Structure formats: C-alpha cells, structure tokens
Amino acid sequence: MRFTGWICSFVLMTMAASVYAADNCIAAAEMREIARHFTQFEGLAKKGEFCFDDTPTAHLLAGIMFMRKTDFGSTQPVSRDELFSGRFKNDWYGYLVGRISDFQIDQDCPPGVVAYVSFFSTSMYVCPLALTPSFTALDRASVFMHEARHLDGYPHVTCSHGAREGLRGACDTRISDGGSYAVTVETYAQISKYAGGLHPALRAYARSAAIIHAEETFEEPVRIDRTAQFLVLSKDRQFHSLSLNADTVQTKELGSLPGLGRINMRGPYMVQFPDDKTQTAGYVFSRNEGETEQQAGDLVIGYNKSTVAERTEFMEMHSSAQWNAQLMKGSVRFLCDPQNKTPTELALSEEPVGFIYPTGYDRAAYTVQLMSESGRIYDIGCSQRRPFVRASLLAFDQPYRRVLKVGADVIALRKDGRLFRLNGATATPLNTPFDGRVYELVPNQHVEFLDAN
Numbered sequence: 001m002r003f004t005g006w007i008c009s010f011v012l013m014t015m016a017a018s019v020y021a022a023d024n025c026i027a028a029a030e031m032r033e034i035a036r037h038f039t040q041f042e043g044l045a046k047k048g049e050f051c052f053d054d055t056p057t058a059h060l061l062a063g064i065m066f067m068r069k070t071d072f073g074s075t076q077p078v079s080r081d082e083l084f085s086g087r088f089k090n091d092w093y094g095y096l097v098g099r100i101s102d103f104q105i106d107q108d109c110p111p112g113v114v115a116y117v118s119f120f121s122t123s124m125y126v127c128p129l130a131l132t133p134s135f136t137a138l139d140r141a142s143v144f145m146h147e148a149r150h151l152d153g154y155p156h157v158t159c160s161h162g163a164r165e166g167l168r169g170a171c172d173t174r175i176s177d178g179g180s181y182a183v184t185v186e187t188y189a190q191i192s193k194y195a196g197g198l199h200p201a202l203r204a205y206a207r208s209a210a211i212i213h214a215e216e217t218f219e220e221p222v223r224i225d226r227t228a229q230f231l232v233l234s235k236d237r238q239f240h241s242l243s244l245n246a247d248t249v250q251t252k253e254l255g256s257l258p259g260l261g262r263i264n265m266r267g268p269y270m271v272q273f274p275d276d277k278t279q280t281a282g283y284v285f286s287r288n289e290g291e292t293e294q295q296a297g298d299l300v301i302g303y304n305k306s307t308v309a310e311r312t313e314f315m316e317m318h319s320s321a322q323w324n325a326q327l328m329k330g331s332v333r334f335l336c337d338p339q340n341k342t343p344t345e346l347a348l349s350e351e352p353v354g355f356i357y358p359t360g361y362d363r364a365a366y367t368v369q370l371m372s373e374s375g376r377i378y379d380i381g382c383s384q385r386r387p388f389v390r391a392s393l394l395a396f397d398q399p400y401r402r403v404l405k406v407g408a409d410v411i412a413l414r415k416d417g418r419l420f421r422l423n424g425a426t427a428t429p430l431n432t433p434f435d436g437r438v439y440e441l442v443p444n445q446h447v448e449f450l451d452a453n
C-alpha cells in the first residue's frame with residue numbers, strides 16, 4: 001500500500017521507551033468505551049479486560065489510554081511565550097475521535113516514519129516503529145494528536161534551514177499557525193508542565209521533547225522565554241548550574257546522579273555513558289527526576305547491547321540532527337547519512353580527549369572540534385554525507401577536556417577539574433565552590449514556562 005498523504009517523518013527523534021507506567025490492564029468497561037469509537041477493538045472488548053503485552057495492539061491501546069486517562073488538573077495557565085497556547089489542552093481524546101475513525105498498522109512504512117494520515121481518509125496509519133517498547137505511550141499520544149491535526153488541513157513544508165534543513169515535510173512555517181508541529185510542542189509542554197501522577201523523569205523527558213520540536217520544526221523561530229546557562233557535574237556526582245556575570249560567577253546546586261560518566265548532549269537531552277562499563281548508558285536529568293527506561297536513540301541502544309570490552313573502547317558521542325559520531329580510543333565512527341545505518345570509521349593519528357564546543361553545541365552544524373591529548377585540535381564532521389577528520393585552525397593555550405560556549409561566554413574544563421574563562425587565547429581561572437572537582441561541563445537552559453516552580 002502506498003499513500004499520497006502527509007508523511008510525518010520522526011526519523012530524527014526515534015527515541016524510546018517504557019510503556020505507560022500505570023495499570024497493567026484496561027478494564028472491560030474502558031475497552032467497551034474505546035470500541036464504541038474504534039470499532040476495530042470490538043472483538044477484544046467482548047473478551048473483557050485487556051492486559052498489556054508486547055503486541056502492536058497493546059502499544060496502540062497504551063497510547064489511547066494515555067490520552068483518555070492522563071490527569072492534567074483543572075487549571076492549566078498558558079505560557080507567556082509560544083510554548084503553550086492551551087488551544088488543544090482540554091480533551092485530547094475527544095479531539096482524536098472527532099477526526100480519526102480507525103488505526104491501521106502499516107508494515108511497509110519508510111524507515112523512520114512513525115505514523116501518517118491521508119487527506120482522503122479518516123484512518124490513521126501507524127508504523128511498526130511506533131508500536132514497540134522503544135516508543136512511549138506519551139510519545140504515541142503526542143503523535144496521534146499531531147496526525148489528527150493534519151486532517152484539519154495542515155500539511156508540512158520542507159525545512160529550508162536549521163537542524164532539519166533539506167528534509168521534506170519535516171517543518172511547519174510558524175508555531176502560531178497551530179499546525180501539526182504546534183500540536184506536538186503543545187502536547188509535550190502540557191505533559192511536562194501539568195501531567196499529574198506521571199513519573200518526574202517522563203515529565204523531564206517531555207520537557208526536552210517540547211523544546212527540541214520548538215527549536216527544530218519551524219521555519220520561523222519560536223519565541224521561548226529562556227536563559228542559557230552552563231551545567232557542571234562535580235566529582236561528588238552533584239549538578240550545579242553556573243552563570244557568568246562581568247566579574248562574578250553564580251552557581252546553584254541542583255540534583256545528583258547515582259554515578260559518574262561523560263555526558264553528551266542529544267539536543268536538549270543529556271545522555272550519560274557511565275564510567276562503570278558494566279552499567280548501561282541513558283538519559284539523565286539534573287534535578288533528581290530519577291531515571292526512565294527510555295533508550296536514548298539508536299546509537300545508545302547499540303552501546304547498551306555491546307560488551308564491556310567494546311564499551312571500554314568507546315569514549316563518547318557527538319549527536320547532531322542529521323549525523324552523529326562515536327569517538328573511539330583510536331578512531332571516529334561516523335553516521336553521516338540518516339538513511340544508512342552502517343558507520344564509516346576514520347582512524348585518528350593521535351590520542352583523543354573528547355569533543356569540544358568552542359562555538360557552542362549546535363545540532364545544525366556539520367563540523368565539531370575534537371581535542372587531542374597533545375592539545376592539537378581537529379575538525380571532524382560530515383560533508384556531502386561523507387565523513388572527514390582534519391587539523392583545525394583553532395588552538396588554545398593548553399589541552400582542555402572540554403571547551404564550551406554558551407551565550408557570549410566560553411568556559412574550558414581542564415583535566416585536573418579546574419574551570420577557566422576563555423577570552424580568545426587568554427584563560428582566566430574561575431573561582432567556584434567546586435574548584436578542582438569539576439568532572440563534566442555541558443550546556444543547559446532555564447525555560448521559564450517549563451522550569452519555573
């Protein structure tokens with residue numbers, strides 16, 4: 001079966017996991033109610049209660065149940081920025097059943113496609129990718145809302161710039177138009193801000209999902225009230241936010257982590273690769289939100305399947321919107337083409353330390369810098385979908401483990417755990433309460449609507 005409707009390519013956000021963390025079964029009365037609208041479930045409803053298993057039908061029903069049962073409380077004030085207008089907030093399920101008559105599972109979806117609808121029917125076609133444990137019920141609910149919105153007459157456009165540049169049907173023009181990606185942002189923002197009873201880590205995950213879609217799926221920038229900051233992980237596993245003023249450093253203690261390990265950004269998400277190689281990698285959050293079972297993308301799924309010996313060879317990852325790189329002890333493994341899952345490996349001529357971001361972490365960029373033990377810097381990346389490693393024109397006064405620009409400030413982390421403020425070639429030591437104890441340095445943003453208490 002081919003379709004002529006709108007493809008919703010979620011290829012860039014194939015993230016993952018755990019099933020709806022509520023009851024294990026759907027009550028018989030609830031099943032009858034679902035079957036009243038979606039007659040395809042009549043047979044199942046006749047059998048009484050439905051208990052979740054790992055079948056596509058179960059995952060479909062978990063998404064429907066998330067829409068029916070998630071409690072958003074009675075008041076949901078809107079945001080002052082463009083993240084949450086509240087225009088879809090009241091009755092997700094009513095919105096869905098007003099537009100969609102049935103779900104069809106399409107086994108032949110193109111790679112990366114999660115679901116789609118056609119202009120000529122009220123069916124929603126759901127792809128196997130959406131119906132595995134690697135996709136959450138909350139993701140599915142958000143996708144269902146997004147797809148239903150297409151039937152109100154909102155197609156996508158090709159992204160002309162930014163992280164999704166060149167991708168067909170992967171952008172909307174502006175969020176205020178209220179199209180399908182606006183629905184995506186609104187639903188994730190609503191889950192993050194207002195979904196009572198949902199695990200804090202899932203709410204934190206939804207927060208990042210709202211931000212990344214706001215940042216990457218609109219041609220016109222979305223207005224978000226936010227402040228960029230540095231985030232520091234100290235060797236006692238404690239997160240601290242860090243902001244620079246003219247001559248002062250402001251720090252604030254946040255949450256802690258169970259273990260140490262490098263942290264790499266995946267858009268607004270943080271992914272940790274634990275130093276203890278017997279542990280798996282995954283999303284971490286800075287405010288004691290705890291853990292999710294969610295897998296942080298294909299690269300991390302691959303890492304978690306690898307042996308301890310293989311993990312020891314792996315150092316860290318760089319994640320861009322349309323390419324990524326795994327830094328190994330003597331090489332870099334590139335995935336330059338989202339459609340091709342076989343990495344290309346380029347050898348390094350010297351020992352690497354890690355990725356540095358002296359111009360900021362940018363998911364749209366095709367070049368990043370790699371610091372070596374000698375202090376020499378390399379530009380690595382993808383050009384025309386082909387990988388490259390070459391000597392960089394950049395140089396610093398000494399080797400650093402991290403260099404990161406946030407806003408107008410550049411901070412470097414030396415191997416001895418000390419931080420420096422960089423101004424061109426000049427490095428000035430930063431005095432913080434965790435001098436000499438800094439383990440990791442990553443970007444962070446305080447988003448007023450989602451983060452204010």
Ligand SMILES: [Zn+2]
Pocket residue numbers: 006007008009146147150156180
């Ligand atoms: Zn779409």
